[in-house]
Amino acid sequence: MMQWDSLWLNLHLACMDDGYGEVRNAAIAVKEGKIAWLGQQRDLPSYTALKTHDAQGAWMTPGLIDCHTHLIFAGNRSNEFEARLNGVAYEEIARQGGGIVSTVRATRAADEAGLMLQSLPRLRRLMAEGVTTVEIKSGYGLDVQTEARILRVARQMQRDAPVRIKTTFLGAHALPPEYAGRSDDYIDLVCNSMLPTFADEGLIDAVDVFCEKIGFTPAQTERVFQAATALGLPVKLHAEQLSDQGGAALTARYRGLSADHLEYLSEEGIAAMANAGTVAVLLPGAFYFLRETKYPPLAGLRAAGVPIALATDCNPGTSPMTSLLLTMNMACTLFRMTPLEALQGVTCHAARALGIAAETGTLAVGKSADFALWAIERPADLAYHIGDNRIQARVFAGEVTFQ
Numbered sequence: 001m002m003q004w005d006s007l008w009l010n011l012h013l014a015c016m017d018d019g020y021g022e023v024r025n026a027a028i029a030v031k032e033g034k035i036a037w038l039g040q041q042r043d044l045p046s047y048t049a050l051k052t053h054d055a056q057g058a059w060m061t062p063g064l065i066d067c068h069t070h071l072i073f074a075g076n077r078s079n080e081f082e083a084r085l086n087g088v089a090y091e092e093i094a095r096q097g098g099g100i101v102s103t104v105r106a107t108r109a110a111d112e113a114g115l116m117l118q119s120l121p122r123l124r125r126l127m128a129e130g131v132t133t134v135e136i137k138s139g140y141g142l143d144v145q146t147e148a149r150i151l152r153v154a155r156q157m158q159r160d161a162p163v164r165i166k167t168t169f170l171g172a173h174a175l176p177p178e179y180a181g182r183s184d185d186y187i188d189l190v191c192n193s194m195l196p197t198f199a200d201e202g203l204i205d206a207v208d209v210f211c212e213k214i215g216f217t218p219a220q221t222e223r224v225f226q227a228a229t230a231l232g233l234p235v236k237l238h239a240e241q242l243s244d245q246g247g248a249a250l251t252a253r254y255r256g257l258s259a260d261h262l263e264y265l266s267e268e269g270i271a272a273m274a275n276a277g278t279v280a281v282l283l284p285g286a287f288y289f290l291r292e293t294k295y296p297p298l299a300g301l302r303a304a305g306v307p308i309a310l311a312t313d314c315n316p317g318t319s320p321m322t323s324l325l326l327t328m329n330m331a332c333t334l335f336r337m338t339p340l341e342a343l344q345g346v347t348c349h350a351a352r353a354l355g356i357a358a359e360t361g362t363l364a365v366g367k368s369a370d371f372a373l374w375a376i377e378r379p380a381d382l383a384y385h386i387g388d389n390r391i392q393a394r395v396f397a398g399e400v401t402f403q
């Protein structure tokens, strides 16, 4: 006799383990926060369950995973958005102290409570769309105390809310004003002070760099990667967003978890990622908001078998969005990904991009009972609808967070 904590009946599963991994007329059981059984309802063994839910024909997917966000920051940059649309050039905005630096200034001025107050609503909007895991990067502090504050707020969010938060240190996001003209000195601070201090406090799950002409060079990126590797931390990279810096190939050399953006990714970069198992994270929100015209090489990534993940890239400058469902529609509409690829991109492939594929990202016995239930006719509906959230219930580690 199986003894379960909860059982979900009368539903269809998209397990996402092999394509959609559809199981129709299914049931799924939970014990101690993990999936204990799943299959066709007619094959249920004899059981007892403390709680039984009738899903009334809903579809169930793994909880969605947003594997690339900068969602902890203060202030916003709608003023720049309006100025640009009134004809003010980027350069003029930057000269007036706009851009990343203006968000850095606002974030440095906010305390932990202020950052939590401004950032928690963004996390909750993601969770309202069935997101059960969120990656949150630092990168708007650019000094020891503020970078630490962002990472501590991220850890606090996981303690306060029913969600899995993976933190990524992105101290090498931009050059802080006080280091103008001294980028190597700032990389020294990142490698010799920030990284060991934050790793020692257990604040970091992965390390990222913005490798770009307007960011940091491949050589500086490699210095950060070496420091991260010495601390046993995995790496990922903002790579080939605006130009080909060879960042994806560098990340593959360090067997990095993911290379992200990739509009300017080369054939060599694709091959290197395929060989290393590095996940391609595409960010259609930034592509759309910047009105980018260079598309990431989807056909090449597909042909090489590189896993493709998707994320909101939630940030105030280039992707002020908190909808992973809209991200899926953008990936299909703008990048021509299929609905299946889009759903893989926010479940199984996103889990790989965070190094947590053993824990979540598919519906499988032994994995965390992270689910989302949807009032849809087929899994493709999730990428098809625009601004029409069909969620019926969200479950994290077996606990129903809303239904």
Ligand code: DI6
Binding pocket: 099, 100, 103, 173, 210, 238, 241, 286, 315, 316, 317, 318
């Ligand atoms: N790439 C981006 O698009 C964002 N950061 C990055 O590395 C921009 C962040 C901002 O403008 O605030």
Ligand code: FE
Binding pocket: 068, 070, 238, 313, 315
């Ligand atoms: Fe980003």
